[in-house]
Amino acid sequence: MDDVLTAPMVVEFPFTRSLGPVLSAFLTGLRERTVLGVTAADGRVVVPPTEYDPVTAEEIRDLVEVGQRGTVTTWAWNGAPRRGQPLAHPFAWVLVRLDGADTALLHALDAPEGPDSVTTGMRVRVRWAQERTGAITDIACFEPAPHDTPLRGRPTSHPGTFAEPVTSLVAAARLDYTYSPGRAQTRYLNALAEHRTKGERCPECRKVYVPPRGACPTCGVATGEQVEVGPAGTVTTFCVVNIKAKGLDIEVPYVYGHIALDGAGLALHGRVAGIPYDQVRMGLRVEPVWTEGGRHPDHYRPTGEPDAAYETYKELL
């Protein structure tokens, strides 16, 4: 089997969360070192609070303040913390039922004495972060509270109103992948490195896929036969881009075209240059222009040949 290409792929984005009234109160409360829950229709206190009753589906808004100490209801040891987790050294993930609450909150427990020091039923207390912004990380983690006893009694009602409430937060999400384009695309990319374009022909419909996918999506059979296409091709349709796309260093206006390389069964997409943008037309004959180190052609330029007749490319738009 050919060596298949792989590369790291990172997907990350700072998502915005608008919180709504209940989570706004909860997170603003954390900023003020106050932990809020909500009273459900059956009297249970839910922490973190939800906006809708988990049993009746009714809107619930009766906030209460619960304790900052609680009991571990279950736990799992994390011996190798990853980027972005609450603590950099080994810790326990814990579900903590805070005093006055009927549900448990997921967080980290700093247990410097290791997993043998963690037990279900152990007492823990909130360790507040030094700098608090109105986020779950305002609780830096929990820490053991030996010899502590649970607080009895009902939690006290809380209006949930604070000065300068937090109404939204930014949740930075990041996913790390190892991406592989697969065997067919690896063959295609290796040929591109020699400035040659190789598609694969479907044994049934005889269409040539560029780039190849390893299979024909119409016939559902593997494509094995490699076919070199181009290098010249025809602009089958296009648009003139007048606004700069984010992260692209191309002067506008420019032409974004569908280009059917000679011999290919469908068009690929690329930039058409080397001709004033307002002179680009359907049927224009073009060839690739490579730049040093580029994996793909930088753009396509006119070959000077007469335009292709519409009949020759109307199936390749």
Add this chain to the structure above:
Amino acid sequence: MSNSEVPSGRGRGKEPVAVVGVGQTKHVAARRDVSLAGLVREAARRALEDAELTWGDVDAVVIGKAPDFFEGVMMPELYLADALGAVGKPMLRVHTAGSVGGSTALVAANLVAARVHRTVLTLAFEKQSESNAMWGLSLPVPFQQPLLAGAGGFFAPHVRAYMHRTSAPGHIGALVAYKDRRNALKNPYAHLHEEDITLEKVRSSPMLWDPVRYSETCPSSDGACAMVLTDRAGAARTPRPPAWMHGGAMRSEPTLFAGKDAVSPRAGSDCAADVYRQAGITEPRREIDAVEMYVPFSWYEPMWLENLGFAKEGQGWTMTESGATELDGDLPVNPSGGVLSTNPIGASGMLRFAEAALQVRGLAGAHQVEGARRALGHAYGGGSQFFSMWLVAADPPTS
């Protein structure tokens, strides 16, 4: 006790499906006052109020939205179960890109038609302000050439191909945008309310992706849409006129394949033909009174008019130009203002289905098409990969 000769359930054939509740949010660029849960709740509650039902009357919930990257909440349906009263009930999530609002409604409808459930709440949403849809659709995949053209650049070459193929004059797109934006003024839930819109303003708006102008593109919206679907017995008890489903279908095809017709995709025409066959429609232009179709860029109106069989090939633009698709024309298209005026992506397809239902229920308010008895709801997405459509009518199906 079942006998192979006798179908189980309450009768032979499919159970008729009725839309008895429709709810939507006022669509805006950013709903900063609510969480995702608060947003979907608003639409669901309005649909239940329309049907005069409570959470307890709902047997199952079917929810849809576009890619999770659009908000960055993975599998949001898990967290939305409380808000939708789905605890202890079956809950399904559907995803078919931009067509998802339509396919979600069809999955819900099929549960009723198959007599799996009697009353189903279906809902679709998008809160685009939490992320950036263009980012979500153009992740930097290694080794691939980045999309060089931005959001409209994917669609504009297909529009040029349509214009070339049909010799359509350049002003047709502006006519569609001008119509849909004026229709939106009659729809209190529409996102864009451009009170001072003129044809001249549309025509002189910046050319972003030639041949597509700024005013011919859809906005980015936060919004949700919900419907309550029920069986014949449920419809008999409902306080307001129901809309009856007479046909529904989905089709898909790859986004790119050799021989694809991006101007008039086969999946779209096959899907429409299936819906018309189910509904007994042979002349869609004459027999259908209103259409809510997924038009994210104005030129897609004439393109879909041909794809859906309302106009002969090459004649979609003449139909638009003649005024036939205006609110007072003989086939009003997007009386609600359509996707061009409101686009919470995941909800956009369900809005088309729901607005079609409102038309035949006679409950569309200021954008009501006089005497509408049959209406088509149409959705598509994923670079013309997925299509879903339904036909609803004021009268129940006869068979």
